[in-house]
Amino acid sequence: MTTARICLAGASGYLGARVAAAFRARAVPVSAILRSPGDGAAVSQLRSLGADVFFADAARHEDYGPALKDVGTAISCMASRNVHVDRASDFWAIDRDANIRFGLAAVAAHARCIILVATYEGVASRYCSALSEAKEQAVDVIAAACGIAGIPFVVIRPTAYFSDLTNRAFDSVAAHHRYTEIGDGTRRINPVDGDDVATFIVARAIAPGAARADYPVGGPDVFTFRQIGELAAEVLGTRAALQVRAIPPGVLRVAAGLAAAGGTCSARLRRTAAILRWMIYAGTHDAVAPSCGERHLRTNYEARARSVAASWAAF
Numbered sequence: 001m002t003t004a005r006i007c008l009a010g011a012s013g014y015l016g017a018r019v020a021a022a023f024r025a026r027a028v029p030v031s032a033i034l035r036s037p038g039d040g041a042a043v044s045q046l047r048s049l050g051a052d053v054f055f056a057d058a059a060r061h062e063d064y065g066p067a068l069k070d071v072g073t074a075i076s077c078m079a080s081r082n083v084h085v086d087r088a089s090d091f092w093a094i095d096r097d098a099n100i101r102f103g104l105a106a107v108a109a110h111a112r113c114i115i116l117v118a119t120y121e122g123v124a125s126r127y128c129s130a131l132s133e134a135k136e137q138a139v140d141v142i143a144a145a146c147g148i149a150g151i152p153f154v155v156i157r158p159t160a161y162f163s164d165l166t167n168r169a170f171d172s173v174a175a176h177h178r179y180t181e182i183g184d185g186t187r188r189i190n191p192v193d194g195d196d197v198a199t200f201i202v203a204r205a206i207a208p209g210a211a212r213a214d215y216p217v218g219g220p221d222v223f224t225f226r227q228i229g230e231l232a233a234e235v236l237g238t239r240a241a242l243q244v245r246a247i248p249p250g251v252l253r254v255a256a257g258l259a260a261a262g263g264t265c266s267a268r269l270r271r272t273a274a275i276l277r278w279m280i281y282a283g284t285h286d287a288v289a290p291s292c293g294e295r296h297l298r299t300n301y302e303a304r305a306r307s308v309a310a311s312w313a314a315f
């Protein structure tokens with residue numbers, strides 16, 4: 001396969017690490033951007049794959065130029081983290097501003113294609129949650145710049161990764177036999193494995209196609225939120241003990257309002273308010289996207305159940 005060099009921001013994250021591995025498995029040169037050399041595990045992992053590693057802390061506005069040298073496709077999997085929350089590194093600073101800076105630097109570096117990973121429900125939920133609005137503003141600005149420069153711009157919109165929603169559900173059921181859902185748990189979603197999304201991104205980088213394209217992507221199986229908890233309990237053999245806790249959206253709305261009020265002087269509360277509003281949206285709307293994947297949640301849960309059993313056996 002002949003694909004020009006990939007420049008990848010957010011290469012240490014759940015999806016970014018998988019995207020780097022998927023390109024390297026096809027012998028595509030990768031310039032991987034990490035926040036800092038302090039993340040020794042990610043540096044070693046990426047170097048062992050044969051990626052060239054660059055450092056740019058987006059919160060400090062560090063330069064993407066060196067990483068974008070000779071770029072073919074520029075990809076951002078960058079997103080703000082819960083662990084670093086201040087005004088320099090919250091969702092406005094990272095999901096919006098850092099992604100915009102990266103996208104505009106890629107345009108200036110004459111990238112042949114730019115790919116941004118956003119969220120499935122981003123457009124519909126942008127007026128409810130600042131978390132979505134921040135990422136959608138990045139989409140809008142990069143789309144405009146790519147339009148002017150004549151560079152294809154691809155937006156990947158996954159539903160939810162196995163890393164996030166479904167793993168949290170599994171961990172809660174495994175640890176406490178407890179599953180928490182918003183509302184009545186009847187909304188439907190098809191979560192997707194990050195490796196499947198990475199494979200999908202590789203295909204888009206090879207053939208980006210139209211000037212602007214959005215790809216909603218999900219996994220092969222559709223569940224109600226309740227069924228995700230039930231699947232975890234079934235695989236763990238604890239179905240009879242499962243306790244389902246339903247949080248009414250109204251309670252979350254009140255909590256989000258209080259957090260938003262506190263958010264005028266606290267970046268952490270501002271993030272909490274945005275996350276709660278995003279959770280209300282996600283928990284009260286279906287998120288079923290065309291399937292890009294072949295990896296099943298049941299298989300993922302079975303592997304996790306084996307490792308839980310192995311860790312108990314080791315005691």
Ligand SMILES: NC(=O)c1ccc[n+]([C@@H]2O[C@H](COP(=O)([O-])OP(=O)(O)OC[C@H]3O[C@@H](n4cnc5c(N)ncnc54)[C@H](OP(=O)(O)O)[C@@H]3O)[C@@H](O)[C@H]2O)c1
Nearest residue numbers: 010012013014015035057058059078079117158160161164
């Ligand atoms: N999680 C989901 O279920 C889900 C669903 C749909 C869409 N998405 C979207 O998919 C994309 C990837 O998500 P993910 O779950 O893989 O995210 P993630 O694991 O949280 O990774 C985020 C990446 O951004 C980097 N980053 C954050 N702040 C930075 C900074 N100041 N400077 C440099 N790098 C920084 C992180 O670096 P560090 O490792 O150094 O923090 C990490 O590499 C995001 O755009 C997300 O919104 C996620």
